Amino acid sequence: MARVNLPSPIPLKLACEIVNGELIGDPETLIAGVSEPQTAQSGDLVFVWSKTFAEQAFTGQAAAVVTSREFSREEKPHIIVANPRLAMAVLLETIFPPETFPARISQTAIIGENVQLGEGVFVGDYAVIGDETVIGDGTIVYPHTCIGKRVRIGSRCRIYPHVVIYDDVMIGDRVIVHAGAVIGKEGFGFVWDGERHRRVPQVGTVVIEDDVEIGANVCIDRATLGETRIGKGTKIDNLVQIAHNCILGAHCVLAGQVGLAGSVQVGNGVMMGGQVGIADHVQVGDGVALLAKTGLMNDAPPKTQWAGYPARTRMQWLRIEAVLNELPDVLKLLRQIAQRVEILEKKSHQQS
């Protein structure tokens, strides 16, 4: 049941104010919940940004609809907005604001020497914060978080339980780090010394810019020299691996279980589907899109789209995949032709 009840019903005109739209129909229509079109009950408001769901939304149980002008219909009261999905985000964040935390340092938290905590900081139970670390105003440190020494965390961040941040990592403002993420671990660098893999010390660090979100159990390793960097506004889903010295641009989106080998350079606005892998030192241009499970072994110019492993351009990949389905038949045809050619050759030989 993809729907949620509102804490208390609101009139449609209030919803319209919140999303800053144009109301058509009865402004007093009571809204008791928000739903996807398929699961709408009476009293629900549904948000629609495709033709398929518009039909369902306007003819189903919903009390009212939020949609763009092109899908406007007469059957139900509705609100017209430029971007219905954005309107849903705005309505939900207004009605269900994120939990607030008091300015409070748990007595069970262990705070090192010379730690600076900004105004309104919350530090949960059993959190451990190392010496000389600085945390900005309004940041929430959940229970059981381990933050190393000389770490800098900006303001209004949320650091969830069981996150581990190694020494010297730098984190910007409004960054969210979800449970179990590990930031700043030594990179995976070894050199064979004749007898064993010997560690190359990883004396660099990690820099996370403003507005980045890091998923649960993500790993971001520190650089050998210099830094591993995640550009501002980039969003990283769960279980992603980012190796030492990777540099990611702004506003990228990395879906779950993506893996980046060492020193990968990623431009701005790059999209990666789930389980994508990128080989070390590869450069990925601005606006590149990598379909799920792509294995990128070579540089990708800006705005290109890639798929498959080894990665091909999306068009070439689609073309080849289409051909592959015919391949067993093609082989039969080829053998048949070979026989027919042989027959022709024999005849031709007899005639000459």
Place this chain on the structure above:
Amino acid sequence: MARVNLPSPIPLKLACEIVNGELIGDPETLIAGVSEPQTAQSGDLVFVWSKTFAEQAFTGQAAAVVTSREFSREEKPHIIVANPRLAMAVLLETIFPPETFPARISQTAIIGENVQLGEGVFVGDYAVIGDETVIGDGTIVYPHTCIGKRVRIGSRCRIYPHVVIYDDVMIGDRVIVHAGAVIGKEGFGFVWDGERHRRVPQVGTVVIEDDVEIGANVCIDRATLGETRIGKGTKIDNLVQIAHNCILGAHCVLAGQVGLAGSVQVGNGVMMGGQVGIADHVQVGDGVALLAKTGLMNDAPPKTQWAGYPARTRMQWLRIEAVLNELPDVLKLLRQIAQRVEILEKKSHQQS
């Protein structure tokens, strides 16, 4: 050495009682350990469910064998059962019962307000349990577990160290959640607002039904609206990613590192090999099998088998992979034929 010593030797007749089988040979044969056929030592009991290993079991060092009637042989005392693998599970769980825990709340655990703990609940050191959470009888909460507010956990569950359960998640009876798993994190939903990826609030929850097992460092995200749901008896291996709004049926098996994108719907009894990925909104029917590393981008009807990426039916995938090996030779053949046809065409032209 894939074998284990029993705490103390037992006579074969006792093993036979435990597995409820039919004993052939000396009931007083002493059993000192349990082993795989390849590693059996004298005194070991081995369990066999294939012809290959039956030979090895009856002619090797083992003291006795548990097998099905078809593999029964005269060389050694043995026990006949319908399902030797099930018999092994039964014998091992009888001889090595899971550790029991006293009804005890650690003094270092931090229990919120209005928390309800059932009878016999164990809460380990440094566990943190949020306000209004309810935990059923006999559930074991290991040290360092973080459980949010208004969470419901059923009876006889085991929640291992460093598990993080976000607010409002619902968990059934006899559920096992292994170390480091993160349940109920906000789903990975964003909308571009013209300047940045803006979070779509994730106001739904996660429901885990009875008898589910969740592996180490698994991530199961909460729904945008409504719920993410794991059906009863479903078993999930380590490092699996389950995105927001996924609905899984009963008795599925997901091997390690599987990744499900948002709103995937999975029927009952579905099997997924390691590193499988499923694209968002895909529907997977009952009894479907996905081979390891399959990338499923389209719906899979019930009882179908899939492999490859993009996924093909297992048969089609095998057929194509077989052809691929011949492909370089095929190309040579084709070019040769093209030349021969050209020669024929010239001749034909000369003749006409």
Place this chain on the structure above:
Amino acid sequence: MARVNLPSPIPLKLACEIVNGELIGDPETLIAGVSEPQTAQSGDLVFVWSKTFAEQAFTGQAAAVVTSREFSREEKPHIIVANPRLAMAVLLETIFPPETFPARISQTAIIGENVQLGEGVFVGDYAVIGDETVIGDGTIVYPHTCIGKRVRIGSRCRIYPHVVIYDDVMIGDRVIVHAGAVIGKEGFGFVWDGERHRRVPQVGTVVIEDDVEIGANVCIDRATLGETRIGKGTKIDNLVQIAHNCILGAHCVLAGQVGLAGSVQVGNGVMMGGQVGIADHVQVGDGVALLAKTGLMNDAPPKTQWAGYPARTRMQWLRIEAVLNELPDVLKLLRQIAQRVEILEKKSHQQS
């Protein structure tokens, strides 16, 4: 900026002593930092092991270069060594030695009964160590680590925050386990009993040999019977999954997100790229190399190289991938030839 400042500048002759090389040029040249060739500033020492970077190193801003004899040039003071990458490791570990910890057991650590801690052991805040566990000299147990009962950990290990080690696991000397790793969880073994997947008790254990390094959020499951074993000196990157009963040899390297199904046997010196998967019971010989994303379903003889899924030898995989790019054109050619053959056949028929 892939460079790092030294705590204080050193003369080149001291660097030369540390790496045991041959100094050419001014021994008093002051070194203020270490850098990659591309990011070198004046005062930096750069390490070079390829021709491309040698050019950059000797003509750029760097103060001096460490390289092998073949890349020696006159433009700058330099140090000649046999293995410049090894020299970099040696220099960095001398100048940036790993942090030392005092011999101290945190008052907030909870130490079980009959625990034996060696000399100089450090146990951080909120660590929990179960009964009868033994920890060797000089081992560092970071805050928030959970170590079970009867665990044995050798000397000079580092166990990072939030690591979970289940009961009875054995760990050798100088082992590093990074944050969030889970070692010794029950293996993923079930048998269908007619109504449900029933757990096969996992009564084996895990053995980690000397000098192994285990990445963040890695999962290594305990064996059903016997042991899961990681051979000495093997290095495992983040988010790797190693299922029950796997046996790995010495000095292997497993990149991020590799997944090994149950009972995989791996020889010595095996290299696995990122996101490699290996099916259960597969045997991998000494010195095998698996390219990133390989899905190995069958045994791999020693020293072979594999790629793709299903895995093919690297050569065969490259050959097929090259052909695939031509495939759409090949199909057109084939259809054209089929037509031409048909025309020839008609003519031939008319002529006869």
